[in-house]
């Protein structure tokens with residue numbers, strides 16, 4: 365898996381973080397529920413993603429990526 369590992373603002377290095385404080389986030393997931401066009405079964409279990417924060421070590425900008 366390759367992605368840009370530099371901050372889009374300052375070009376600093378991004379550091380992968382893990383979510384803590386599960387009482388605030390719970391089981392936070394990103395789900396693609398598809399288009400709400402009336403099709404049945406638009407929720408696909410294989411589209412459940414986990415948000416992963418990446419923090420810039422220079423300016424502390426946080427970027428979120430959705431990973432499985």
Ligand SMILES: [Zn+2]
Pocket residue numbers: 371372373374375376420421422423424425
């Ligand atoms: Zn930065």
